[in-house]
Amino acid sequence: xxxxxxxxxxYDNVEDPEDYIEEVCHDLYEVWKEALGTSHMxxxxxxxxxxxxxxxxxxxxxxxxxxxxxxxWWHRTNQDFVGSLQVLDWVDDRREWPYGEAxxxxxxxxxxxxxxxxxxxxxxxxxxGYFFREMGVFGILFxxxxxxxxxxxxxxxxxxxxxxxxxxxxxRGAEDKSCLFFGENYIRHPFVSPCTLSTVxxxxxxxxxxx
Ligand SMILES: [Zn+2]
Numbered sequence: 001x002x003x004x005x006x007x008x009x010x011y012d013n014v015e016d017p018e019d020y021i022e023e024v025c026h027d028l029y030e031v032w033k034e035a036l037g038t039s040h041m042x043x044x045x046x047x048x049x050x051x052x053x054x055x056x057x058x059x060x061x062x063x064x065x066x067x068x069x070x071x072x073w074w075h076r077t078n079q080d081f082v083g084s085l086q087v088l089d090w091v092d093d094r095r096e097w098p099y100g101e102a103x104x105x106x107x108x109x110x111x112x113x114x115x116x117x118x119x120x121x122x123x124x125x126x127x128x129g130y131f132f133r134e135m136g137v138f139g140i141l142f143x144x145x146x147x148x149x150x151x152x153x154x155x156x157x158x159x160x161x162x163x164x165x166x167x168x169x170x171x172r173g174a175e176d177k178s179c180l181f182f183g184e185n186y187i188r189h190p191f192v193s194p195c196t197l198s199t200v201x202x203x204x205x206x207x208x209x210x211x
Contacts (some may be wrong), residue, residue, distance in 0.1 A: 116144030
């Protein structure tokens with residue numbers, strides 16, 4: 001199960017936050033289906049209520065993710081929760097922070113640290129930066145979600161029509177290890193390379209018994 005949940009500042013700054021998260025949840029489901037197919041597909045659900053700001057660090061997005069993971073772990077209503085938690089955050093004064101973070105490969109494990117986090121604030125006026133021009137904030141969320149299912153940056157690839165997978169690293173230098181090849185176009189699209197596909201599917205297969 002993939003849970004989506006907002007932080008308190010996200011709730012404070014987004015109009016109808018739960019409707020918005022429901023929408024994002026539905027879109028994420030559709031994109032997963034499109035990119036990875038329906039076999040081994042997790043269910044998607046919105047975790048209602050928000051994660052209180054007083055529980056969250058202001059040091060880094062990574063620290064907020066750690067705090068959010070722990071908070072959700074202790075407050076989860078489903079004691080059997082083993083899945084992936086995607087946190088929708090809103091940090092308005094840390095523009096130098098990355099847009100998203102995630103624990104790689106912890107989805108569906110016994111670890112309390114199963115989260116990814118995406119900062120929606122920089123996308124207030126639409127997509128920012130270059131890498132996610134096509135996908136915007138939603139691309140970050142999908143990218144972080146796939147990390148939790150063990151997808152890594154070196155899975156990134158550019159297809160023949162110059163589309164770039166959602167896992168392409170921001171820097172070059174990983175060519176030796178690269179799944180396919182790097183083209184010149186860094187515009188990401190919601191599709192994945194065969195490496196991502198097989199990694200995510202085998203991660204889910206391996207951890208099925210823990211669900
Ligand atoms: Zn990443």
